[in-house]
Structures are given as structure tokens and as C-alpha cells.
Amino acid sequence: MENGSQPVVVISGGSRGLGQALVADFLARGHVVATFSREPTQFIESLRQDQANAASFFWERLDGADYESVKKFVLATVRRHGRIDVLVNNAATGADGVLTLMRPEEIHRAIAVNLEGAVHLIHACARVMLAREQGSIVNVSSVNALRGHSGVSIYSATKAALDGLTRSLARELGPQGIRVNSVAPGYFDSDMVSSLTEEQRQRIVRRTPLGRLATSQDVVAVIRFLTSTEASFITGQTLVVDGGLTC
Amino acid sequence: MDHIEEKVHEVVLRVCQQRSPAISKIDNGQRLTGELGLASLDFARIIAILEIDLGTDPFSCQSPITGMRTVGDLCDAYRKAQCAPAEATGKKP
Numbered sequence: 457m458e459n460g461s462q463p464v465v466v467i468s469g470g471s472r473g474l475g476q477a478l479v480a481d482f483l484a485r486g487h488v489v490a491t492f493s494r495e496p497t498q499f500i501e502s503l504r505q506d507q508a509n510a511a512s513f514f515w516e517r518l519d520g521a522d523y524e525s526v527k528k529f530v531l532a533t534v535r536r537h538g539r540i541d542v543l544v545n546n547a548a549t550g551a552d553g554v555l556t557l558m559r560p561e562e563i564h565r566a567i568a569v570n571l572e573g574a575v576h577l578i579h580a581c582a583r584v585m586l587a588r589e590q591g592s593i594v595n596v597s598s599v600n601a602l603r604g605h606s607g608v609s610i611y612s613a614t615k616a617a618l619d620g621l622t623r624s625l626a627r628e629l630g631p632q633g634i635r636v637n638s639v640a641p642g643y644f645d646s647d648m649v650s651s652l653t654e655e656q657r658q659r660i661v662r663r664t665p666l667g668r669l670a671t672s673q674d675v676v677a678v679i680r681f682l683t684s685t686e687a688s689f690i691t692g693q694t695l696v697v698d699g700g701l702t703c
Numbered sequence: 704m705d706h707i708e709e710k711v712h713e714v715v716l717r718v719c720q721q722r723s724p725a726i727s728k729i730d731n732g733q734r735l736t737g738e739l740g741l742a743s744l745d746f747a748r749i750i751a752i753l754e755i756d757l758g759t760d761p762f763s764c765q766s767p768i769t770g771m772r773t774v775g776d777l778c779d780a781y782r783k784a785q786c787a788p789a790e791a792t793g794k795k796p
Contacts, residue, residue: 534755583747583750583751583754584751584755586747586751586752587751587752589748628744629744631744632744632748
């Protein structure tokens, strides 16, 4: 088992969007990054093919809703690197549509990926963190957990559940040196908002005090802070990154 | 004392001493929550460390965790897990 001094970060859904930005940021700062996604992307393949990343980047193809696969991935990460210091629960799927028109399997899938998957990953990683009595967990939530919007009820429910999970786990794991926080981004450029029309985007911008959509770097910066020693006395909190949209 | 008992005693002692430095030794008759004063999270930590060190978690599908009363019960659960088929224990082959 390798046991280097670089912090080891597990990021779910690191192949695109915010996950990709997080992987790039942590790698650039000298962390070891272990991530997974259902499919590789060009970004993942380029990292895997670069020999300079051989010791610091680990990716596996898996479905985060499958507990056994997640458990094996976490154990493989621990065998390779000896520790897990940070977990970022980023993987999520959208579930757009009015509830009464959604199929049961769409509802189940959204809950399985967004909530059960996050719980499975925390269950596996927190055990490793417990063994060392240290760690930081950040769950990527959403402003939809704070405010209601038509057409995203299941997505909102899963994100609100993540915030509740965050608070309880902060109480449960805090005595063992493990911090748990969540980050609630507003609308930022990602696959999940690519379906917005220009009119919808402009309406959001008009309602945002800081006058723009977020960028993925706005969210990455907050996650970077929460997982750093500068946030060592912050736990159980949800930091909203929305330019004031929900204030 | 076999290697499982040795490892279980070592980890239980390590975790107990963080709560109560006065505890100096572990034996199989000691009650986990009574005499040793272990709380749920202490138990979780012991299981987490043993999973990494022994490569198995008997409580994932085989032994009920609520049945663990003494250190000896814990040793027996890990011995049983080491002997059981891999898929019954969550242990990697």
C-alpha cells in the first residue's frame, strides 16, 4: 500500500462539468485524485494517458448507485494510496419534468444516483477517515434545495436531503475529526443548465444581485476553501454560491 | 492468541485508550459498551481500522453487530469471516 504525503481526494463524477473542474484543480495543487464516472471522457482519457499523472490520478468506470462497486473503488483507492483525506460528492443526474408525468423508474434513478450514491460513497469513505480520525466531506447540493421551482421536484428533494445528511453527519463524525459541509451552487454553466433558453438565462441574471451566472470556478473556489485547513472550524454548513439569487 | 485476536486486541486497546488512558490491557471477557465504555462511533472506528488491516468486515452481511457484547465476540466474528466464502463477508478474494 502506497503511503505518500500528498492528500488523497475522492471526487464522484469527475469526468465533466464541475467534477472535471474539481479534478483539474486538486491535481494542479498536488493532490492525489481518485474519481469515477459511468463513461470516460476526453478529459479522463487525457489524464490517464499522461504518464506524469500515473501516481496521482486514478479513475474507474462505475455506476455510483451500485454500492458494491463504490465500496470496491474506495478500497482500491486505499490500497493504492493508504488514505482518503477529502471526499467531494459531486455526481448527480437531473430529473426534469412535472412529477405527475414522470415515470417511476426516472424517479427511482434520480434518487439512486443523487442521494443513495452519495450516501454509499460517504459510508465507504468515512470508514477510512474514521480510522485516521481526520477528513473533510463536501456534498454538492443546489439552490433548488433552498427554493422551490416547478419541474425539478425530485432533483430538489435529493439535494435538500443531501443538506440534511450534511448536518446530521457533521454532528456524528465531528467528534472524530471529520468535517461535513455542503455547497449549494446557483445556476452555473454546466450540462444541467444547457437546456435553458437565452430568455431564461437572462431572467436569472436579472434576479441575481451580482448580475451574472456562476462559473464552475466560483464553485471550485468554495469547495477548495471548505476542504482546506482554513475552514478547520466549519462543519455542518451549507454555503450558497449563487451571486445572491436566493438572498 | 492467534493473529486475529492479537489484531482485535491491539485495535480495541488503541481506541479505548483514547477515551480512557487508564485502560492498559484487553481480554476477551471484557464487555465492549460496559466495562470498556465504547460508544457507537468508537465501534465504527474499530471496524473501520480492522477492515483496512484484516481486509474483511463481518458485519456487512454475516454477523449482526448488535450481537457483539464482549471482545471475545468480536474476535469470533472476525475469525468466522476469515473462514467464510468471500461473498458472504464482503472480503475481497
